Amino acid sequence: MQPAPPRLACGLVADVQFADAEDGHDFGGCRRRYYRHSLRLLREAVREWAAESPPVDAVLQLGDCIDGQNARRGEAESALRQVLEVLGQLSVPVHHAWGNHELYNFSRARLARSGLYSRAARGAGGPADRECHAYHCSPAPRLRLVVLDCYDTSTLGRDPGSRRYQEALRLLREKNRNDDLNSPEGTSGLGSGAGGRSSAVRSSRC
DSSP: OOOOOOSOOEEEEOOOOBOSSOOEEOTTSOSEEOHHHHHHHHHHHHHHHHHOSSOOSEEEEOSOOBOTHHHHHTOHHHHHHHHHHHHTTOSSOEEEOOOHHHHHHOOHHHHTTSTTOOHHHHOBOOOSOTTSOOEEEEEETTEEEEEOOTTSSSSTTSOTTSHHHHHHHHHHHHHOOSSSTTOOTTOTTSSSSGGGOOTTTSOOOO
């Protein structure tokens, strides 16, 4: 007896962190990063998904598709274009989450006009704020995909003069008493993220 086909088959990719740069390390200097090679690996993943039989129904890109250093190098638009060109070879929907590295490179307003804004094309519902990239959809009967905006309350990607930026900054200063708001020292247990940290407690650099 043949097993029933899966109700939904998805490709998953996260932390591509592409940059046209020499290899380096993460913010803590512990983990090596292969910035250029990451785009080649993404191409291989896309080829594998395209060759699947039966084909995948969708691809979930879970954030940090380009590295934050692109902003410093003036190459954010170029890096994003190259990543989207690779993902654009897929004939199935691609759902994007926004990570901290997207927000190092672009404002929310810019991301909402980019190919990383899958809410408009793929999603339903969601907050009234169109720059909040949270939505839900039903990719298959009796299944619901929920995409969260993990940096909705954050200083990243927001205009410093905006109300939302000031709200996030107030929360940061309330929960993180360090002079350097990017330091997690003493914040263990205050957040719900990995290691007890969250984007509300630190400005997030990794």
